Amino acid sequence: MSACGAGLRLSAGWTKLAAAAALFGAALLTPAQAASASDMRKLAESQGCFSCHGIHHKKVGPAYAAVAQRYAHNPNAAAILQDAILNGHQGTWGVIPMPAYAPDGYLNPRQALDLAKWILSLQPKP
Numbered sequence: 001m002s003a004c005g006a007g008l009r010l011s012a013g014w015t016k017l018a019a020a021a022a023l024f025g026a027a028l029l030t031p032a033q034a035a036s037a038s039d040m041r042k043l044a045e046s047q048g049c050f051s052c053h054g055i056h057h058k059k060v061g062p063a064y065a066a067v068a069q070r071y072a073h074n075p076n077a078a079a080i081l082q083d084a085i086l087n088g089h090q091g092t093w094g095v096i097p098m099p100a101y102a103p104d105g106y107l108n109p110r111q112a113l114d115l116a117k118w119i120l121s122l123q124p125k126p
C-alpha cells in the first residue's frame with residue numbers, strides 16, 4: 001500500500017468508514033480509503049499535533065506508530081487514546097504532559113475518537 005504514503009496501512013474499521021463516506025461523495029473520494037486517512041492527517045495538522053508528534057519519529061511526544069504498537073493488544077485502546085486527546089495525559093511516555101483538546105472546544109469527542117482510530121491504524125516502518 002505504498003500509494004497511501006509513509007507506509008500506512010488501513011484497518012478494517014477505516015475500510016467501513018470509507019465505504020460509508022463513499023455513499024456521500026463517491027466522485028470526490030478516489031480512492032475512498034486514502035481520503036479518510038488523509039482527512040485525519042489534515043485534522044492533526046490543523047490542530048498542531050505534528051509539532052509534538054511524528055508518525056515514525058519521537059518528538060516532544062511519542063511517535064504515533066509507537067503508540068499504535070504499544071496499544072496493539074489493548075481492547076480499550078481507542079477509548080484510552082480518545083480520552084488522552086480530549087483530556088490530556090501524563091506519565092505513560094515520560095514526564096512531559098500531552099495537552100487537553102476538549103476544554104476550549106478544539107476537538108469534539110467524535111473527532112478525538114476518529115484521530116485515536118487513525119493513530120491505532122498506523123504501522124511501524126517496514
Ligand code: HEC
Nearest residue numbers: 047049052060061081084089090091092093094096097098
Ligand atoms: C505540546 C506537545 C503536544 C501536542 C501539541 C500534542 N501532543 Fe499528544 N502527547 C504529547 C506528550 C508529551 C505525550 C505523552 C504523554 C504521556 O506520557 O502520557 C502525548 C501522548 C499522546 C498520545 C498517547 C496517549 C497515551 O495514553 O499513551 C496520543 C494518542 C496523542 N498524544 C495524540 C495527540 C493528538 C491527536 C494531538 C493533536 C490533536 C496531540 N497529541 C498533540 C505531546 C503533545
